[in-house]
Amino acid sequence: MRHLLSAADLPREAATALLDTAEALKRSLLGREVRKLPTLRGRTVVTLFYEQSTRTRASFEIAGKWMSADVVNISAGDSSVGKGESLRDTAFTLAAMGADCVVIRHPASGAAHRLADWVPTHVINAGDGSHQHPTQALLDAATLRDRLGTLNGRTVTIVGDVLHSRVARSNIDLLITLGARVRLVAPPTLLPCGVENWGLREPRGWPVTVGHDLDAALSGTDAVMMLRVQAERMRGQFFPSAREYSINYGLTEARLALLPEHAVVLHPGPMLRGMEIAHSVADSPRAAITEQVRNGVHVRMAVLYHLLAAQEEQA
């Protein structure tokens, strides 16, 4: 594996190998006094973020540092990007300094793919516009595997702003690859055209079901994944009011009761409490939101390990 650009690029074996590595890393770091592995000594990882981020950037940085890589963080706000430097020039500058891997987040869909064509380094997509965020899908899958044992044959309901969500796209790809069924629940205005066929991208895939009634979708669901309403990407009025959205599509305590006993609640963060998820639901033991963040570090360590630790593949 040279780059990680899209969850759709991961065949089942590769995805499972990454999740197994993440789990082994988690177990081997458990209860250790020194949380440091020598595996990536001498490798340089640059995180290049053109959008705000707390958990993804910090998570990649911690993952790199725990494996002894040198991690350099660049955010567009306080770099030469502010002076008008192009993505291409910035990337070449970083490659010339000896970066082995660039972790990029960018508001434009496809930015990571463009970058991978230009620079000789490994590229990890940490979110490009409303397109893909593969490590998020991997950490969600890791969390669901922890809680449910397997994803094969499970049903995952994704709720909210699917239209603008790279988390939804990556998760649909990976969940279908791993054998899960996907239900989407959203206001009609926040569903992209042709979304029901997304699951067919995988040769052995099946269509995702699409609905607008959250209460009806919750029974028989093994996990519910709440999406943040991405106000920053919305150009126009997609729903009448936050209050109405919350009433129709918010995960309240009453809706939590409709879920089966074993069902898990996920949210990629940052959460808008009171909007898409109620305070008490976010803090309930059914929610695995803190576990998602914890697994994020191990999943990103696994990705760095698979990309950077082994012999370079012969082109």
Added chain:
Amino acid sequence: MSSPSGTGAVGEAGPPRQRELLSAADVTRIVARMAHQIIERTAPEPVVLVGIPTRGVPLAHRLADRIREFGGSSPRLGTLDITLYRDDLRRRPTRALQTTELPADGLDDVLVVLVDDVLYSGRTVAAALDALREYGRPRAVQLAVLVDRGHRELPLRADYVGKNLPTSRDEEVGVLLVETDGTDAVVIRRSQR
């Protein structure tokens, strides 16, 4: 953990060009002798037997069973995957990780006996010593191997050796165990390279 050409699955294709050096009965007897030696050198101090995957793990379990049977103390067991500490990661395709599980109360001030199937270059053991250091500070670390085939590349030696097998570098020594391979034996074969 198999050393570069120390162990591995028997070649699938063609007739096996291999010779059996130790039979199942030999392996059983050698493990029993090693257990006696460990008791002699360590009793009454309790030991922690730490197996290096893949085949060091079942060997550690067998040694623990024998030590208990022969009246030694009841050894605690652990598993230490050294993949992330290897010095040849960049020369091979991605290696899958195995489990690491060590006693919950740590390794501080205890006597650790590392257990592996074949001692060859010594690089696996060197990596294991690096890995162990992250988990605590043992009082001492000893090494037990079923087979020592020579050709050390580092200044290391084993404390307990089941069998010394002088080999040539273009041969491979394969340790087969019931737990991993369905049968007990030590075989030697020409390298496929």
